[in-house]
Amino acid sequence: MNNSSIGERLKYQRKIKGYSQEELADRTNVTVRTIQRIEKEEVSPHLNTIKLLAIALDIEVDELVALDDPKEETVKKKWLLLMHATPLAGLILPLLNVLIPLFLWIHKREDNPVYNEHGIKVINFQITVLILAILSFISLLTIEKWGFFIFIFISVVPICIGIMLFNIVYVVQKNKCYYPFSIPFIRLKKSRTFVLMALMGMALMGSCTAQKLETIERLDSSVITKDSVTAKIHQxxxxxxxxxxxxxxxxxxxxxxxxxxxxxxxxxxxxxxxxxxxxxxxxxxxxxxxxxxxxxxxxxxxxxxxxxxxxxxxxxxxxxxxxxxxxxxxxxxxxxxxxxxxxxxxxxxxxxxxxxxxxxxxxxxxxxxxxxxxxxxxxxxxxxxxxxxxxxxxxxxxxxxxxxxxxxxxxxxxxxxxxxxxxxxxxxxxxxxxxxxxxxxxxxxxxxxxxxxxxxxxxxxxxxxxxxxxxxxxxxxxxxxxxxxxxxxxxxxxxxxxxxxxxxxxxxxxxxxxxxxxxxxxxxxxxxxxxxxxxxxxxxxxxxxxxxxxxxxxxxxxxxxxxxxxxxxxxxxxxxxxxxxxxxxx
Incomplete structure (x- = not known):
């Protein structure tokens, strides 16, 4: 509990009611000395003491002390570590760098504002990295050839890995994070509609790339799927x-x-x-x-x-x-x-x-x-x-x-x-x-x-x-x-x-x-x-x-x-x- 807030609130409520410390003590079983020590923030009162004071002042308990939100758990480093570390799985399987922290964020964002803030920063950064990777791969298959592809995988990827490792250490030591160069697809105050639109856009880009990889372009620019080619050859x-x-x-x-x-x-x-x-x-x-x-x-x-x-x-x-x-x-x-x-x-x-x-x-x-x-x-x-x-x-x-x-x-x-x-x-x-x-x-x-x-x-x-x-x-x-x-x-x-x-x-x-x-x-x-x-x-x-x-x-x-x-x-x-x-x- 926040001792200073209890002392200040007690003093504030007592003066509003026009009670002296002695008069408030007479209305409760709490001694004048205890009331003095609470207002001077020398002690942290028990919940029963706070209840007696609240009854005497004819107010609710939460007007004297801010009770913890039962839905808001104490920040646990293990969840923050998972949010910041699991995107490294994207080096093995593409999209996991976004999907895993996205799942964790959806699951934990209402438990504590810290989870919500960290999750949004991680997801924005990982979507930005994923888009760069997709664009580089498309360029390899179409116009830009090796140049942009090499730029991404020699320059950007090592930098991104470095940023992720830095944040793993930073969150353990300070409970803070820092992700530069992120495109803010998800904002703290944005609606769910915007989030869904961003995710749908990412899925569409992924599906277009997948389609490019699974089809063959013919002379007339029409396409045929590789599965269809294989089936035709067998037939x-x-x-x-x-x-x-x-x-x-x-x-x-x-x-x-x-x-x-x-x-x-x-x-x-x-x-x-x-x-x-x-x-x-x-x-x-x-x-x-x-x-x-x-x-x-x-x-x-x-x-x-x-x-x-x-x-x-x-x-x-x-x-x-x-x-x-x-x-x-x-x-x-x-x-x-x-x-x-x-x-x-x-x-x-x-x-x-x-x-x-x-x-x-x-x-x-x-x-x-x-x-x-x-x-x-x-x-x-x-x-x-x-x-x-x-x-x-x-x-x-x-x-x-x-x-x-x-x-x-x-x-x-x-x-x-x-x-x-x-x-x-x-x-x-x-x-x-x-x-x-x-x-x-x-x-x-x-x-x-x-x-x-x-x-x-x-x-x-x-x-x-x-x-x-x-x-x-x-x-x-x-x-x-x-x-x-x-x-x-x-x-x-x-x-x-x-x-x-x-x-x-x-x-x-x-x-x-x-x-x-x-x-x-x-x-x-x-x-x-x-x-x-x-x-x-x-x-x-x-x-x-x-x-x-x-x-x-x-x-x-x-x-x-x-x-x-x-x-x-x-x-x-x-x-x-x-x-x-x-x-x-x-």
Whole structure:
């Protein structure tokens, strides 16, 4: 009890009634000496004494002494410590830095004004911090990229943690707190409506961020949820009898969806993972195109000088060092190959067939004037590779590791089989889901021996979208239509038929990558097919969007058309030219 207030109030009430100390003593059993000592604040009277004095003065007890509010408990440091310390849980789970002190404040604010004051200050500070964190994350996913994100997590977060630790100590020592930079979302005198509005606004911001994280933006700016994408992939795989697939989707130049489905070995039901080795087939050519441009930047070679002129002797005069691919002895009788340049090799205009075994006599030769028309050819890539190896004194595998795989931390990628791949590799499967024997004897070839993983090749495509490894000018050279494609199909009976059906997309080929145009800018693609593996990737550099599909089933391409349309709204890819006939149309 407050002794001074009791003494002053007793004196005040006695004089109002006109009693002397002696007269008041006569009306009670309280002695004059006790009344004197109470008024001089020398004693703290018992409650019974106060009641007797109140009856004599004809007043209520609380007019002499302020009784404690039964709802207002004595301040307990444990509640203040909980309010100030529990927001640190937000470092583990977002939103807990606000939700826990909010719960404590709602529970304790009416028990004591101190709880109410401290709770409001903590909540205002934590909401401010949360908004900064949300804004930084949104900026990372959209416009501001890493700058604001790094500012928040390197500068603001340590400061905020320091402020919280300071207040934990301050409240223990002084029962006080201090939170600078707080936005006053909740004020001591504000209505509950304002509080609810602030909390609803915070929840809305959180839900918008969550929606951004759980959706994929398509070419036309519409969105599809990741759950819907996953469900569609499962449905298509089941309907088409495809039991192994890896898919990555890109927004804003970054992978926003990376999933693997099914089995690397279907007969034995061994699951796929994103680190499972996958035969990359002609994905090799996309990587090789970037590698060649790296060497062009270094002055090792240029795109338009005939390759023959770089060598001190004729290509057919060199003793073969491999089982077959560097044997060019048949070109001794060829009069056109000397005109072939690096650009012609990368744009499939050398005049070579895809591979020499498509020739009746298995001998490599040119079939038309190099550079004049498109004809898909892995042999052109081999020719360029062999020349580069002779110029640099390094093998393809060494060059690729040095300039592509090691800089991108693609630890499970190579142009040749590595013994470390034995522990986790996928088998190709035919259309009847029968596993095919894995070919581990490949010698490095830039057109088709890439071994990689879904994780690694996603890293490569991310680097391409962000124009890493080589200059912007080099990417512009790669992603330009160097030759128009006029054939109905890439292979088979349609490869010799001329058509104008793809003129509206300016269909052509760049340096190691296919090319077409859309209302959303250029598109560049690369596919791969061999040994029971079928893959497709397409990037839209001007939008930052793209997709990678890898399958280990011969019929995998029967779901590509629908996947492109559903996931990205890509209705522009020339799927008939690629022979991506849907499974339900065969």
């Amino acid at each position: 298509l795989m089941e309907d088409a009898n495809i039991y192994g697939t890896a898919i990555s989707v890109f927004n804003d130049n970054q992978p926003v969806y990376k999933e693997v489905f099914g089995y690397k070995d279907y007969p034995n039901r061994i699951p796929f993972t994103d680190s499972t080795n996958i035969y990359g087939a002609s994905f090799s050519k996309a990587v090789f195109g970037v590698l060649v441009m790296k060497l062009v930047e270094q002055g090792v070679i240029d795109l338009d000088t005939p390759l023959e002129s770089y060598l001190p002797q004729k290509i057919y005069e060199y003793e073969p060092q491999t089982s077959w691919h560097d044997d060019f002895s048949s070109l001794k009788e060829d009069s056109l190959y000397t005109k072939i340049t690096a650009r012609m090799c990368l744009t499939h205009t050398t005049g070579f067939k895809n591979y020499r075994w498509f020739e009746e006599d298995y001998k490599l030769r040119t079939h038309w004037e190099p550079g004049t028309k498109f004809g898909y050819s892995g042999e052109g890539f081999i020719y360029l590779q062999v020349v580069l190896e002779k110029l640099t004194g390094k093998g393809l595998e060494q060059l690729a590791q040095e300039y592509i795989f090691e800089p991108l931390d693609m630890k499970n990628s190579a142009y040749e089989w590595k013994t470390r791949f034995d522990k986790d590799f996928a088998l190709g499967h035919d259309e009847d889901a029968k596993a095919l024997k894995k070919d581990k004897d490949n010698e490095p070839r830039g057109g088709g021996t890439l071994e990689t993983t879904a994780k690694d090749y996603t890293k490569f495509l991310t680097a391409v979208l962000n124009q890493e490894l080589i200059s912007k000018e080099s990417y512009e050279e790669i992603f330009a239509p160097h030759i128009r494609i006029k054939t109905e199909k890439q292979f088979y009976e349609g490869e010799g038929k001329i058509t104008d059906k793809y003129d509206d997309i300016n269909f052509g080929y760049g340096l190691g990558w296919g090319y077409f145009e859309t209302p959303y800018g250029k598109a560049v693609f690369k596919e791969g097919h061999g040994s029971g593996f079928v893959h497709h990737s397409v990037l839209f550099p001007e939008t930052g969007k793209g997709i990678m599909i890898m399958t280990n089933f011969e019929n995998g391409n029967s779901i590509f058309k629908e996947l492109l349309e559903v996931i990205l709204m890509d209705t522009y890819t020339p799927w008939e030219w690629e022979n991506y006939i849907p499974y339900d149309k065969k």
